[in-house]
Amino acid sequence: MKKIRLFTPGPCSVPEEVLLEMARPFEHHRTDWFKGYMKHATEQLQVVMQTKNDVLIITGSGTAAGEAAIVGCNPPGSKLLTIEGGKFGQRWGEIAEQFGIDVHRHEIEWGTAIDPAWIENYLQQDPAITAVMLTHSETSTGTLCDLETIGRIVRKAGKLLLVDAITSAGALPLKPDDWGVDVVITGAQKSLMLPPGLGFVSVSARAWDIIENNRAQPAYYLNLSKARASGAKHDTPFTPAHLMVRGLCKALDMLVEEGMENVWKRVASMAAATRTAGAAIGLEVFSKRPSDSVTAFSCPPGIKVSDIRAQLKERFGIQSAGGQDHLKGKIFRIGHMGYMDTMDSLVAIGALEQVLYKLGHKFELGAGLTAAQKVFAERS
Amino acid sequence: MKKIRLFTPGPCSVPEEVLLEMARPFEHHRTDWFKGYMKHATEQLQVVMQTKNDVLIITGSGTAAGEAAIVGCNPPGSKLLTIEGGKFGQRWGEIAEQFGIDVHRHEIEWGTAIDPAWIENYLQQDPAITAVMLTHSETSTGTLCDLETIGRIVRKAGKLLLVDAITSAGALPLKPDDWGVDVVITGAQKSLMLPPGLGFVSVSARAWDIIENNRAQPAYYLNLSKARASGAKHDTPFTPAHLMVRGLCKALDMLVEEGMENVWKRVASMAAATRTAGAAIGLEVFSKRPSDSVTAFSCPPGIKVSDIRAQLKERFGIQSAGGQDHLKGKIFRIGHMGYMDTMDSLVAIGALEQVLYKLGHKFELGAGLTAAQKVFAERS
Numbered sequence: 079m080k081k082i083r084l085f086t087p088g089p090c091s092v093p094e095e096v097l098l099e100m101a102r103p104f105e106h107h108r109t110d111w112f113k114g115y116m117k118h119a120t121e122q123l124q125v126v127m128q129t130k131n132d133v134l135i136i137t138g139s140g141t142a143a144g145e146a147a148i149v150g151c152n153p154p155g156s157k158l159l160t161i162e163g164g165k166f167g168q169r170w171g172e173i174a175e176q177f178g179i180d181v182h183r184h185e186i187e188w189g190t191a192i193d194p195a196w197i198e199n200y201l202q203q204d205p206a207i208t209a210v211m212l213t214h215s216e217t218s219t220g221t222l223c224d225l226e227t228i229g230r231i232v233r234k235a236g237k238l239l240l241v242d243a244i245t246s247a248g249a250l251p252l253k254p255d256d257w258g259v260d261v262v263i264t265g266a267q268k269s270l271m272l273p274p275g276l277g278f279v280s281v282s283a284r285a286w287d288i289i290e291n292n293r294a295q296p297a298y299y300l301n302l303s304k305a306r307a308s309g310a311k312h313d314t315p316f317t318p319a320h321l322m323v324r325g326l327c328k329a330l331d332m333l334v335e336e337g338m339e340n341v342w343k344r345v346a347s348m349a350a351a352t353r354t355a356g357a358a359i360g361l362e363v364f365s366k367r368p369s370d371s372v373t374a375f376s377c378p379p380g381i382k383v384s385d386i387r388a389q390l391k392e393r394f395g396i397q398s399a400g401g402q403d404h405l406k407g408k409i410f411r412i413g414h415m416g417y418m419d420t421m422d423s424l425v426a427i428g429a430l431e432q433v434l435y436k437l438g439h440k441f442e443l444g445a446g447l448t449a450a451q452k453v454f455a456e457r458s
Numbered sequence: 459m460k461k462i463r464l465f466t467p468g469p470c471s472v473p474e475e476v477l478l479e480m481a482r483p484f485e486h487h488r489t490d491w492f493k494g495y496m497k498h499a500t501e502q503l504q505v506v507m508q509t510k511n512d513v514l515i516i517t518g519s520g521t522a523a524g525e526a527a528i529v530g531c532n533p534p535g536s537k538l539l540t541i542e543g544g545k546f547g548q549r550w551g552e553i554a555e556q557f558g559i560d561v562h563r564h565e566i567e568w569g570t571a572i573d574p575a576w577i578e579n580y581l582q583q584d585p586a587i588t589a590v591m592l593t594h595s596e597t598s599t600g601t602l603c604d605l606e607t608i609g610r611i612v613r614k615a616g617k618l619l620l621v622d623a624i625t626s627a628g629a630l631p632l633k634p635d636d637w638g639v640d641v642v643i644t645g646a647q648k649s650l651m652l653p654p655g656l657g658f659v660s661v662s663a664r665a666w667d668i669i670e671n672n673r674a675q676p677a678y679y680l681n682l683s684k685a686r687a688s689g690a691k692h693d694t695p696f697t698p699a700h701l702m703v704r705g706l707c708k709a710l711d712m713l714v715e716e717g718m719e720n721v722w723k724r725v726a727s728m729a730a731a732t733r734t735a736g737a738a739i740g741l742e743v744f745s746k747r748p749s750d751s752v753t754a755f756s757c758p759p760g761i762k763v764s765d766i767r768a769q770l771k772e773r774f775g776i777q778s779a780g781g782q783d784h785l786k787g788k789i790f791r792i793g794h795m796g797y798m799d800t801m802d803s804l805v806a807i808g809a810l811e812q813v814l815y816k817l818g819h820k821f822e823l824g825a826g827l828t829a830a831q832k833v834f835a836e837r838s
Contacts, residue, residue: 082485089486094481097480097481098481100481101474101478101480101481102477104469104472104653105462106469106777109777137518137522138518139517139697140697142696149676176674176678265697273484274697274700275702294556295556296529296557298521298552298556299521299522317519317647318654319699320653322653322655
């Protein structure tokens with residue numbers, strides 16, 4: 079028997095009914111049939127992303143969605159501040175540079191979250207800044223920033239706030255409209271329980287004012303104004319991955335039926351249990367401010383990340399993630415997103431115990447599972 | 459009973475085994491498992507697209523693939539000539555303008571093909587031109603240009619030739635390497651028998667010389683250099699729609715097994731039969747130089763395109779296409795691409811006879827089918 083168990087922080091497990099939904103007989107995309115799916119998907123995305131703003135569906139990855147937002151929101155004369163505390167934070171700064179946008183790229187130590195007060199100070203020091211972009215949950219380090227406080231600061235300063243919520247939307251509490259977030263970017267293959275291939279962008283009225291006046295932006299396929307104009311008719315400017323939109327409807331219905339507060343609680347329980355279990359078996363969480371959507375553990379001394387990951391996969395079919403760039407070989411990551419519940423976390427913890435035991439790590443077998451069980455019992 | 463029959467010129471019918479392939483349990487995309495699919499898909503794309511050049515897979519529509527090629531191949535100082543004889547030809551000129559590329563947009567009458575001699579003359583008149591972009595099979599009008607002759611002319615003039623082969627690659631004879639085509643763009647949802655969501659670009663060594671030196675191009679997600687660097691490792695720079703790549707392997711295997719010459723013959727038979735049948739029931743082909751991948755018929759006087767299309771759909775589940783822009787209400791289109799054979803064309807012709815008969819068009823019932831049968835018999 080060889081089960082596949084996706085504990086990677088995206089792509090995540092997809093419900094079988096979503097996969098099969100995409101395999102059913104289908105119509106053309108310029109039809110009322112497809113417009114019905116577009117309308118439904120957009121409405122349900124507003125629930126899952128917790129916003130009343132327009133939500134646009136882009137055929138592409140989360141990076142494509144982020145590029146559309148950055149290029150659209152930063153016309154000539156604007157200046158962007160990016161906060162970069164990991165692989166994904168860096169990407170937004172790279173995009174801005176590639177498009178010749180004036181950008182101040184602020185690097186912070188990987189595994190730490192930006193201090194909101196730093197942003198407040200910086201915005202006072204550099205009044206040329208017109209927009210701030212940051213990553214809510216930095217997937218590469220498993221770190222969450224205090225977006226609510228940051229949102230209040232950036233809104234008060236009158237700047238646009240763009241947020242990469244690729245591993246937070248649909249997994250963690252996120253209230254863009256209450257918190258003053260103008261643009262939220264996310265992708266299909268994380269908490270939204272779809273295979274990769276779609277990106278999503280929500281856009282506030284304030285952001286639209288900038289984007290709609292940015293007519294000369296170097297963007298055609300990834301042009302938010304075009305997506306908005308078509309979206310108003312439940313349509314897309316270019317041929318969409320329409321079967322994925324159909325699968326998306328099914329996945330979003332499942333999330334909405336569960337209720338977003340319950341989804342967040344489920345994810346928080348899995349993360350708390352995994353962290354507590356880790357502590358019980360001698361594993362340290364890498365991040366100084368852990369995100370609940372993915373847990374990054376520092377690799378115990380004398381053990382190789384590659385051995386942990388290979389054994390998890392070979393013996394138990396568990397796919398995990400390693401570290402990226404300078405964290406390669408130093409951390410490994412277990413996701414809590416997608417079609418996954420607390421019992422799946424038990425599987426991850428149990429398998430991790432087996433693997434670490436075999437690799438000579440010293441701890442009491444069962445201690446992780448026992449600790450996790452207590453967390454689940456307390457929270458249910 | 460309500461069957462869905464896709465005779466639209468994309469999305470086209472997808473084999474059930476391809477749809478189910480994408481619904482099977484899957485792994486993460488940064489694995490040897492996925493690299494195996496990427497390697498296989500790339501190799502089979504070279505067979506189907508008939509080129510030894512690199513073929514890149516982009517998560518997005520054909521427009522995304524075209525944008526990547528246009529932006530990559532036209533650095534500052536270059537000048538592009540676009541030939542626009544329909545909706546899709548226009549799109550490439552629009553993209554060039556949106557990105558501030560110096561472009562001469564040459565419009566021709568919709569339904570006609572560019573005269574290769576015109577291109578030859580123009581390239582002599584305007585030596586600033588560095589690249590030419592045109593649409594091989596213009597889907598909006600059902601028109602094919604003489605790409606072989608054009609390719610020879612453009613190569614002789616030492617210019618780069620970019621070709622939108624979205625409704626020709628995999629359907630019609632196309633020999634980019636022999637004909638001097640540098641960049642071929644196509645999409646998943648036409649002859650490649652996949653749902654929409656992937657675009658493909660093949661790039662010659664001459665084109666790479668331009669693209670790789672165009673480091674400041676306003677492209678990140680749709681950056682061909684990035685796709686090439688990752689592609690060399692059977693990987694992608696950004697999260698791909700990896701289940702679609704898996705489905706693609708299945709679809710490409712089916713095409714390669716059939717043999718491209720046989721695929722072209724199958725498509726040509728369907729097109730010839732449809733045109734001949736049309737003539738037998740009093741329908742005129744709109745194009746002056748018809749493409750075999752999609753037939754555009756002019757609507758007979760006194761009958762509405764909307765009625766033809768509505769009846770085809772309501773009575774027989776057949777989805778067809780209308781005209782776009784100024785051709786709206788004037789033509790309707792029947793595709794010959796995707797998972798479709800000669801007997802499917804009989805269905806389209808038979809249904810068309812039923813619909814036209816009911817709408818009062820005068821012709822002999824069965825004449826279209828009889829004419830088609832003769833074409834099939836002669837060609838088999």
